[in-house]
Each structure stands twice: as C-alpha cells, then as structure tokens.
Amino acid sequence: MLMKDEIDQLQAKGISESEFESQLESFQNGFPMMKIVRAATVEDGIERLTPEATSDCVKRWKSYQNDVLSTPAVKFVPASGAASRMFKNLYEYKTSGEKTDFIDTFFSNLQKFPFYRILEDTCLKLEKESIEKLLIQDKGQLVVADLLDERGLNFGAYPKGLLPFHAYGEDVRTPFDEHLAESALYTKSAGGLVKIHFTVSNEHLNLFKALAAKRSESYKAENGIKTLNVSFSIQSGSTDTIAVGMDNKPIKVDGKFLFRPGGHGSILKNLNSFDNDADIVFIKNIDNVVPDVRREPVIDSTMSLGGYFLQLRDQMWAYENLLTDGVATANQLTEIVRFCEDKLCIKNLPNLMGSDLTYFLLKKFHRPFRVCGMVRNLGEPGGGPYYCENHDGTVSLQILERNQISDKEPIHISALKSSTHFNPVNMVCGLKDFRGNKFDLSQYVDPDTAFISVKSKNGVTLKALEHPGLWNGSMSDWNTVFVEMPASTFNPVKTVNDLLRPMHQSK
Secondary structure (H helix, E strand, O other), X not given: OOOHHHHHHHHHHOOXXXXXXXXXHHHHHOOOOOOEEEEOEEOEEEEOOOHHHHHHHHHHHHHHHHHOOOOOOEEEEEOOOEOHHHHHXXXXXXXXXXXXXXXXXXXXXXXXOOOHHHHHHHHHHHHOOOHHHHHHOOOHHHHHHHHHOOOXXXXXXXXXXXXXXXXXXXXXXXXXXXXXXXXXXXXXXXXXXXXXXXXXXXHHHHHHHHHHHHHHHHHXXXXXXXXXXXXXXXXXXXXOEEOEOOOOOEOXXXXXXXXXXXXXXXXXXXXXXXXXXXXXXXXXXXXXXXOHHHOHHHHHHHHHHHHHHHHHHHHHHHHHHHHHHOOOOHHHHHHHHHHHHHOOOOEOOOOOOHHHHHHHHHHXXXXXXXXXXXXXXXXXXXXXEEEEEOOOOOEEEEEEOHHXXXXXXXXXXXXXXXXXXXXXXXXXXXXXXXXXXXXXXXXXXXXXXXXXXXXXXXXXXXXXXXXXXXXXXXXXXXXXXXXXXXHHHOOOOOOHHHHHOHHHOOO
C-alpha cells in the first residue's frame, strides 16, 4: 500500500500507480527470452543494392526533395548522452598517473585533436607552461585535468554533441554543427526548409540553444536554407523507472523513491510527439558524423536509404489501398504475399485465403515502416540484425542488442556466431499511413523486450529497469527492412582517441 507522500512523488513524475506496480512486478518476474530464429545476412534479410540500384535510389530521393515544397523529411538525433564515458581512460590516468597504450597514443597525437589549440591556451593560462613543456616535465595529468575539469575546459561535464570533433583551420565544429551541415544536404525541401530535432538533457538544453542561435544564420547562408527549424526536447520524467535492491524492493534515498532514466527507449515518447507534420524521419546518433571532406559517401548512402524507403513505401501504400477497397483479386493477393515475404522479409505467414488473408495483410501493412542501414561487423560494439519470431507466429526482422542474446541458448549462440553485420543507427522511418494519418508509436512496442541491468550508485548495488530500446523493442512491431551500407558511413566516437581515425581528420 503506497503512502500519500509516495503517491505524490509518482504524480509529480507523471507515473501512475499501476505503472509503478507493473515495474515492480517486472523485477519479480523478469522478461521472456527472445525467440531468435537466425541472423540476418546478405541475400537473407539484408539487401545489397547494386551500384545501378543505389544510383536510382539516390535519384529517386533527390527528385522527392525537389518535388516537396514543405517538409520532405525531418532529422531526429538522440543527443542527451554525456561525454564522461568518452574520457574514461583519461579520467583513470588523471587519478592514477599510470600510462597505458591508450594514453601514449593520446599524448603522441595531441596536435591532431581539434581541441589542441584551446587546450594549449588553457594550459598556458592555468599552468603558465605549454603542453610540450608540461609533458617533458611528466605533468601529463595536469594537461588532462585542464581538459576535463571545471577549472579548465570542463569537457568531462559536456554532452558529446557540444564537444569539438573536427578542425576547420582556426575554427572547430561540434557534432551538433556537423548534423546541421549534413541535414541540409538530404532533408532540405524545394522551398528551402530544413528541420532537425535533438533530444537533449535538461541541464544542457540552454547550451544547445545558444549554439543553435550562434550557428543558424551562417548555415542558412552556406547551404541555401531559407528556413532552419532546430527544435529540442528532453526526456520526460514519466519515462524514468524505479530502482530496486537485489531483493527487488524499491530503494529510497532521503525518504524518496530512487528513479533512474529508462534507457534510450524512453525517447520513443519524444519521437512520437515532436512534430505532427513529420512523415519521413531520418534517425542517426549524435557522434556518427564526419567533416565536410569525408561527407560525400555518407550523403550518397543516406540518400540511397531514402530512395529505397520511398520505393517500398509507395508499393506498400498502393497494396494497402487495394486491400482497403476490398477489390484485390486472387492473383493480386498472391503478389502481395510474395512482396511481404521477399521485400519486407516477413516469413512463416499463415495459410489463409479470401477475406481472412486480406484482413491479415492489412494488419501487416498498417504499421510504421523503417529502412535501416547495416554495416559489416568489423569489431565495433552495437546491436545487430536478426530474424525473430513474433507473438502472432510470423517471423520478421529485428535489431537486437547483445544483452538480448543468451550465451546459454544454442539457437542464440548459433545466430550470434553467424552474424555478419551490426546496427550503426542510420535509418529512415515512415510515421504516417497511406491516408496521411500519424501512427501512435506507443502501440507498436513489444513490452516483453524491456530488460533489467545491475548498476551501482554510491557503492550500493541495485537493479535498473530499461524500457525496450528505441530501435529494438520499441520498434519491434514495425515493418522493418535492412540495407547494407559501406563501412565509411559509420564513424562513431566512443573514446576520445576515436577522433584520430582518418574519417575524423580534415586532411
């Protein structure tokens, strides 16, 4: 039985009592294991476009851009992640002074980082010495402190989206800047409108807004943009989840329930409500950007995703219109079933006929749709493409995180070993149906794909509940298609030394 002050806390966060009880039951009962069938590979779930098909898709997307005066597409960028993990190795060195290969690489290449000049100025101001002299005196810890700590550049407290990633002569660009520049190339409408949305943390919102105000006019002038609409949202407190101890009982701190952010699946709520006009939405992570001189293959591949999306979506809408009117012939129904199996990769369809088959196909078509880029797995961390069994017995494509794959289940182990690609988070999503009505994305989530992780806070071990991931379980009941993309399109920055990779260098 909840006390009044506990109910008040839930109401203040926008969490219902039933949702609270459901979360507690999840810790007690856990979640069912994913029914993985096999890994998706090229020729079996991952489409490899020929050069000719890629060119045709790029042309199709460009034509669509040129034909639409209002909003051909919106870009949605999850950008609330802090940069602290990016500097994990540097923090360890700052504390211990122990030099590792990572630290040696960092210092020996320091002048290649885009923040070198401002770090040099900071060291001269605070330490009265250049970086070179400090390193000769074995004072590398001071250099790192001036980079990370509040008395210096305070990079450890910044979000990734606001850190210098690329050098342009005397100037630098952040991932926020690069997303603006990139978006202008494949989301600008014929009327010169560009719309981009960032999900950010509340503590950094004003910093993002300030940078947007500072950069907007220059990007409009450089890219022929008449209207640049940059919007922001923060993760709703109602998506936080209760933390429990190892006994599954709620943890309290100073008499209040301890809640934690519910993972990136929480921003499904942001995606569902950020722009009522949004039809086609490109989703890409904040740290997967490149400088201008490296951008051409990225833009071409992204436009090809857009063109392939249009190709399949237009066909889906034509079929759905036909099914809705109830005039599909037996031959047309056979054609539609083949499209579901071959193009949408929906397998194990039930053996139905007539009106039963029409109703079943309508349910399958009347869903949000996404085309997801997949990259050859070269050892990068991240989820991957698999075939999984759905609740209705059909089999379809899903993106799974590593923690959804069991090391004890033979089928899971086999699928993992045969996996060839991974998810770089580069996708095109359709949020409206063929009549132009917007889908309620919350209706297409598989709640069974949430998961429980073990965390630590102030030395206390606890269990945390994470919602189904944004591109995992939150999009589980979408129509999903995978397309192979070149490795050059995936350039994440997970550690600071990743900025030394060739694709992040301007020369």
